Amino acid sequence: MSLKILLSISLPFVLFAQTVVVPDDYQISQDEDNSYIYSKEYAPILPDIKSYQHKVIKEYSSEFGFKFDDKLRTGLASQNNQIANAYSTQIPFNSQLFYGAGASEIDYFCSNSWLKTLILHETTHNFQLNPKESKLSWFSHKVVGNTPVTFLALFPLFPIPNIMINSFILEGNAVLNESRFGLGGRLYSGYALAEVVAMAKAGKIRPELMYNTTLDFPYGEKYYLIGGFFQKFLAQKYGVKKVNGYFKIHSKQIFPFFTSSAFRNTFGKTFKVLLAEFVEDIKVKHANFQTTQGKEVASSQLFVPMNSTNNEIYTLIGDYKSYPKILQFDKKSKKIKFNRGAYRSGEPFKIDGKYYTTSSVKISPTKIKMGLVDDSAYMLDSSEGKVIQGFLSNSKAIYFDIEKSIETPHIYIDGKFYDTSCSSVF
Known part of the structure; x- marks a missing residue:
């Protein structure tokens, strides 16, 4: 019935x-x-x-x-x-x-x-x-x-x-x-x-x-x-x-x-x-388990992927006690900067000089959507209903369409279906 x-x-x-x-x-x-x-x-x-x-x-x-x-x-x-x-x-x-x-x-x-x-x-x-x-x-x-x-x-x-x-x-x-x-x-x-x-x-x-x-x-x-x-x-x-x-x-x-x-x-x-x-x-x-050796540049208690542009490598770090920060590593100068803000935990992306993270947010009284959210909890309109995976050299977005991915992630490139996946694309 x-x-x-x-x-x-x-x-x-x-x-x-x-x-x-x-x-x-x-x-x-x-x-x-x-x-x-x-x-x-x-x-x-x-x-x-x-x-x-x-x-x-x-x-x-x-x-x-x-x-x-x-x-x-x-x-x-x-x-x-x-x-x-x-x-x-x-x-x-x-x-x-x-x-x-x-x-x-x-x-x-x-x-x-x-x-x-x-x-x-x-x-x-x-x-x-x-x-x-x-x-x-x-x-x-x-x-x-x-x-x-x-x-x-x-x-x-x-x-x-x-x-x-x-x-x-x-x-x-x-x-x-x-x-x-x-x-x-x-x-x-x-x-x-x-x-x-x-x-x-x-x-x-x-x-x-x-x-x-x-x-x-x-x-x-x-x-x-x-x-x-x-x-x-x-x-x-x-x-x-x-x-x-x-x-x-x-x-x-x-x-x-x-x-x-x-x-x-x-x-x-x-x-x-x-x-x-x-x-x-x-x-x-696991007696042979080895911890990573090297100079510590920052610490974080968030499990978030790194991302990069031509000029920098960046990720989101945080300690659950204060606002998280975008860690920015300049590839040329090898220097690190931090950009603190009210970012939601999620994979970060830099678009037109601005940082966003993948998250869910209430965009109206009757809609909770996933997409790219800035440090003021505003969603990038073009990302609504998408799990962004990255961008091609021509700036076309690669993403999972949430509505089509209830069972298995469906990959789309610039609005066109490409394939299904059992892992992230990049």
Whole structure:
């Protein structure tokens, strides 16, 4: 059954209340176990999305050891929401939301399909958070529904027990699963592996630093990258089914706070012991890892590509504590200058003497678009809806067209389709 509706009036609260989605026309497609809320650009590929997700859910049901107790609701945000992101939640229903601007993150995710990667990653989260093996959790969920915590007198009950699991385990496991099905994934990233090895050799992979939120590099990225390689280590040691089965075992706890207890019941060892074994494994496997030697000219905590013109090499650097800066290296004089501004994090480009970065920005009350944005958050009109890759010698732009690249990046040169790609062009 399909029903055309107006998002701002009647699209279910579950999918869009907790994030940025601007009004648009959406349709609903209902299956027995799934509900899809989508805009017109997804209509041609919706059958493929359904088919792939059905296979993923069937596989995950076997590995995680249970079936969903609620219909899965999947939202596909329209192209007026050009953001490279997605999320999953159990509150108030079992649901997930996908944005379609992932072409800008193709190198970071090392994947040949943005949508399939989102399905693998976010559906993992739905399975992680859905089990309720404790009778108290099961009963309280029947009474109050998807609520993080409720009380019987002064006694706390947890209708969604696994919502208490740490992000290092949740996101790491999702990165493991996104990287298992022949599409790529962040476990194939050389950048990610280098970060993990460097952190291990520096003694920075310790339980208190992984389990807690810190104000130190690599910030929240550690949950995904270090967590992902930790989960890969567990899967190689114990098998994927046992690793994914951890979440069902964790949900048996009346007070679902005890990570080491759940680890011991699943793997026979505590979280602390297995994390130490993982660090040692990384050190041994990558004993020949060498850090770059040379004179340090600047430091940055942003992962942003460099770019160049005939006269200079430039990139965006920052420390997350102050406005970022464009670093400019003059090829002739070998001197470095800095241009500080309110730049958004993204690949920088210099056009007609002015610097821009690739980012998403709200250009009107009803449109969030990706393109080249200056340090005043204004978008270059000619870049709207594009992930600029570079320019030919005749100044013609090479770019990914966001609307055409929902599944795989589509390369255009000066408005004409050229080819598809599984990586950035330059």
